[in-house]
Each structure stands twice: as structure tokens, then as C-alpha cells.
Amino acid sequence: MENLNPYQITQKLFDKAANHLNLPSWVREVLKTPQRNVSIDFPVKMDDGSVKIFTGYRVQHNNNRGPYKGGLRFSPEVNLDEVRALASWMTWKTALVDIPFGGAKGGVLCDPSKMSQGELERMTRRFTFQLRDVIGYHVDIPAPDVNTNEQVMAWIVDTFSMAAGEGVFGVVTGKPLHLGGSHGRTEATGRGVMITTMEALKDLGWDNNKTVIVQGYGNVGSHAARLLNEKGLTIVGVSDRSTAVYNPKGIDLKKLDEYIAKKGFIKGFTGGKHISPKEKLLEMEADILVPAAMENQITTKNANKIKAKLIVEGANGPTTPEADDILTEKGVMVIPDILANAGGVIVSYFEWVQNIQREQWPYEVVVAKLEKKLIPAYKAVIALAKKEKVRLRTAAYIIAIGRVAESTISREIFP
Numbered sequence: 001m002e003n004l005n006p007y008q009i010t011q012k013l014f015d016k017a018a019n020h021l022n023l024p025s026w027v028r029e030v031l032k033t034p035q036r037n038v039s040i041d042f043p044v045k046m047d048d049g050s051v052k053i054f055t056g057y058r059v060q061h062n063n064n065r066g067p068y069k070g071g072l073r074f075s076p077e078v079n080l081d082e083v084r085a086l087a088s089w090m091t092w093k094t095a096l097v098d099i100p101f102g103g104a105k106g107g108v109l110c111d112p113s114k115m116s117q118g119e120l121e122r123m124t125r126r127f128t129f130q131l132r133d134v135i136g137y138h139v140d141i142p143a144p145d146v147n148t149n150e151q152v153m154a155w156i157v158d159t160f161s162m163a164a165g166e167g168v169f170g171v172v173t174g175k176p177l178h179l180g181g182s183h184g185r186t187e188a189t190g191r192g193v194m195i196t197t198m199e200a201l202k203d204l205g206w207d208n209n210k211t212v213i214v215q216g217y218g219n220v221g222s223h224a225a226r227l228l229n230e231k232g233l234t235i236v237g238v239s240d241r242s243t244a245v246y247n248p249k250g251i252d253l254k255k256l257d258e259y260i261a262k263k264g265f266i267k268g269f270t271g272g273k274h275i276s277p278k279e280k281l282l283e284m285e286a287d288i289l290v291p292a293a294m295e296n297q298i299t300t301k302n303a304n305k306i307k308a309k310l311i312v313e314g315a316n317g318p319t320t321p322e323a324d325d326i327l328t329e330k331g332v333m334v335i336p337d338i339l340a341n342a343g344g345v346i347v348s349y350f351e352w353v354q355n356i357q358r359e360q361w362p363y364e365v366v367v368a369k370l371e372k373k374l375i376p377a378y379k380a381v382i383a384l385a386k387k388e389k390v391r392l393r394t395a396a397y398i399i400a401i402g403r404v405a406e407s408t409i410s411r412e413i414f415p
Contacts, residue, residue: 002322004296006085012321014088017397020388026413027405031091034084036060040130044123047116056127058106060140061087064407067138068104069094069345071145072152074120078107082295089316090345092400093338097377099349104140106131112147124152128159135160137170137355143348144174144219146294150186154179170355173348177360182351184366185344190223191367192343192374193290193314196335197224198231199378200310204333206287211248213237213286213308216293217266220314220341222257224290229253233288237281240266244281247272282306291318292341298323306332313337328391336393338400339381346373 011032018028038058043051057080060068070090083105091103108127112120134140144153153172157179160171169180177183184191201208210233214221217238225235234250242265245251251271259269267274275281282289282298283305291297292314298306303323311327311334313319319327319334327334347370354360361369385395 002300002320004299004320005081006295006317007081007088009317009321010085010088013393013397014401017394017401020390020394020398021402021405023401023405024409027408030408030413031062031401031404032088034059034061034087035063036134037080037084038131038134039080040127042126042130044119044126046119054108054110054123054127056106056108056131057083058131058134058140058142059083059087059104060134061103061105062091062404063102063140064404064411065095066100066102068140069101069348070104070106070142072106072108072142072148072156073146074108074110074112074148074152075146076109076111077294078109083107085295086316089338091404092397093342093345094349095400095403096338096381096396097342097346097373098403099346099373101141101345101349104142105145106142107145120152121155124155125159128156129163132160132163135171137168137352141170141348141352142172143344146218150174150176150181153181170352173351175351180351180355180360182347182354182366183361183363184370185347185351186219187223187227188347188370189220189314189341189344190225190292191227191370192346193220193224193292193312193340194227194231195343195371195374196340196378197228197233197288197290197310197312199375200312200333200335203382204310208232210234210287211236211250211285212288212290213246213281213284214290214292214314215239215244215281215297215318216291216315217256217260218292220344221290221292224292224314226253228290236286237272237275237284238266239275239278239281239293242267244275244278245269245272246275246281246284248285288312290314293318296320298327300326303327304330309333311335313340316341324391324393334392335378336381336396339378339392339396342377343370343374346370
């Protein structure tokens with residue numbers, strides 16, 4: 001039976017890649033195990049005067065190569081195993097693209113769509129205050145994730161700074177520009193998806209006259225869609241929580257964005273056929289599929305029905321291991337999440353460096369530096385996959401785990 005527990009999936013992926021590295025058993029155990037699991041139950045005063053208890057998590061997986069780094073999400077689906085999985089993915093992601101960070105992740109179990117701005121602010125500030133001893137710009141640096149944004153990061157900066165008695169702008173990344181944010185950070189993950197897609201087109205010998213389905217038209221998916229469209233690819237399908245839309249002739253993204261700006265969702269947009277249930281969008285005709293929503297979207301139930309020959313994982317963990325096996329047998333090229341969506345953490349690193357240096361780099365510099373980091377990582381994965389005759393996901397994990405293992409062995413165990 002297919003296992004959809006995200007943490008167990010990460011353990012399985014780790015073991016598969018680690019088997020190629022001949023690591024000492026103690027190193028394997030250290031790398032598989034999160035260094036700290038923080039769980040906090042904290043009260044928040046709601047608008048009606050009542051007090052509600054929220055549960056929040058921060059999992060710090062590994063910091064052997066540098067400070068913990070990872071997003072913070074607000075979602076009714078948040079649970080400890082999900083956060084532990086995402087934290088470990090961050091460790092491998094930062095190692096794969098060779099930036100001096102470790103991996104962490106956080107989340108609060110809540111439904112932001114049912115909360116006012118004031119309630120979200122009070123919840124964020126209380127959670128930040130209770131995390132103040134385990135985060136910091138040389139310790140653990142959160143960033144936006146699902147249902148969090150620049151405003152949430154600004155609240156964290158202010159709360160942490162008030163507790164510290166000084167302005168600590170580097171405690172998070174993904175901040176507004178006027179608070180030390182970086183140019184190019186908002187679209188960085190989507191840009192990374194575009195960059196890896198364009199590199200894959202070259203390897204496949206394809207031209208840019210290809211069609212793309214983007215599942216999850218949020219921050220990552222919408223920017224990826226626009227940037228791919230600018231490169232000449234045709235976006236034929238998109239989805240969000242409300243619905244999915246498909247148009248084989250291409251969706252007018254400008255009209256779609258204008259509609260979403262007014263309505264807040266895709267439902268009701270007339271630029272294509274609405275697909276119900278929206279998960280069926282993954283099975284529609286297209287050359288390229290970008291799953292940019294949540295975990296476990298491509299499973300044994302739909303992997304055989306997917307028609308795309310190139311999948312670029314904008315989301316974390318969108319494909320189960322069992323589905324990955326099916327796609328491999330079908331000859332589908334899958335660019336794994338820890339490579340395809342690493343653009344966000346790369347530019348987060350750039351933002352952190354700019355904060356330390358009290359600088360703000362021009363947009364063009366950030367974009368150029370992102371390509372300079374991501375393209376060599378992509379080529380290294382392709383080269384190792386060919387050399388070892390393994391799929392791209394396994395090759396990516398071999399590189400990432402090898403780098404963290406090297407640091408772990410050099411540092412040894414204290415005391």
C-alpha cells in the first residue's frame with residue numbers, strides 16, 4: 001500500500017541515496033534525525049474577546065553546514081511529521097545548491113482564511129516571541145511559505161527586534177524591500193523552476209514551442225507560469241484551491257491575473273474549460289507538468305495517466321516514491337523538488353548576506369547570481385545521474401547527503 005506520510009517518505013528517499021555513499025552507520029543516523037523538534041501551544045486573543053490556543057512547530061533538522069534555514073507556513077494541514085519532512089528537505093536543498101545553510105521548517109496549525117488581519121498579527125507575534133530563543137540570524141532564519149508573506153515576515157522582524165532590544169533584520173528572509181528584503185526574492189522560487197525547465201529543454205533537444213500545466217497558481221506557480229510564458233512556452237492549464245482551468249490553445253495569463261486580483265481566486269474565470277475534480281488537471285494533455293501546490297499530488301492513482309514527458313517539481317514532495325517508479329518506467333524526466341524549487345532559498349541566502357553586509361544588490365545582480373548557483377547544480381545532478389545510472393532525484397540526494405556527511409564527519413561528535 002502506498003505510504004503518504006511525508007516524513008517516512010523523506011526517510012525512504014534518504015536511505016535510497018545513502019546506500020550509494022557507503023556512509024558509517026553513525027553518520028546515517030545523525031543525518032536522518034532532526035536535531036530539535038519544537039512544539040508550542042500558545043494563547044491568542046481573538047477579535048470577539050475570546051482566547052484560542054494554537055499549536056505551532058519549528059523543526060531544526062541539521063546545521064552542520066551553517067544556520068538552520070526554512071519557511072514558516074500557516075495551514076489547517078500542519079502537523080509534526082509534515083514539518084519534520086520539510087525541514088529535512090531543506091537540509092538537502094541547501095546542500096545541493098551549495099549554500100552555507102542547514103535545514104529547518106515551521107508551521108502553525110490554523111486556517112488563515114477564517115482569521116482577520118489582526119488575529120493573524122497577534123498569532124504571528126506571540127508565536128515569534130515564544131520562538132525567540134531558538135531563532136536568530138546566526139541560528140535559524142525563517143522565511144515565507146504556504147499562507148505566509150512579506151507582512152508576516154515584517155511582524156516577525158519587529159517582534160524579535162523588540163525582544164532583543166535592537167533591530168535584527170536578518171532574523172528572517174522574504175521581507176519587504178524597505179526592511180532589508182532582496183530584489184527578486186518574491187519570484188525566486190518560480191524563477192528557479194523556469195531556469196531548470198529551460199535547461200531540461202536543452203537536454204531533451206526540445207524547442208520552446210511546448211505546452212505547460214501548472215498545478216497551484218500561488219506564488220511559486222504563478223511566477224513560474226509567467227516566466228515560462230515569457231520564454232515562449234504556452235500555459236494550457238492552471239489550478240488553485242477553488243478550481244482548475246484548461247485551454248489547449250493557451251490561457252491568457254494577463255487576463256487571469258487581472259481576474260484573480262479582483263476575485264482572489266480562479267473560480268469563474270472564463271478563459272478555459274473548468275476541470276472537475278481539479279486534481280484531474282494533472283492528467284490533461286501537455287508536454288510539461290509543474291506541480292506547485294502541496295505534497296503527495298502525484299501518486300499511484302494518477303501517475304500512469306499523466307501525459308507530460310517532463311515534470312518540474314515546484315512544490316516540496318509532490319510525487320510519492322511509488323509514483324516516481326511509475327514515471328521512471330514511462331520514461332518521464334522528473335526534475336526533483338530539492339533542485340527545481342531551490343531558487344527561493346538561494347535568493348534567501350543572498351538576502352541574508354545583504355543584511356549582514358548592510359547592502360542591497362540590484363535586481364539584475366540577484367538574477368545573475370541565482371543562475372550562477374542553480375545551473376551548475378542542475379548540471380551536476382544530470383552528470384551524476386548518467387554516471388551512476390540513477391534517476392535525477394537519487395543523484396540530487398547523493399550530492400546533497402554527501403556534502404552534509406562530509407561536514408558531519410569533519411566536525412565529529414561533541415564531546
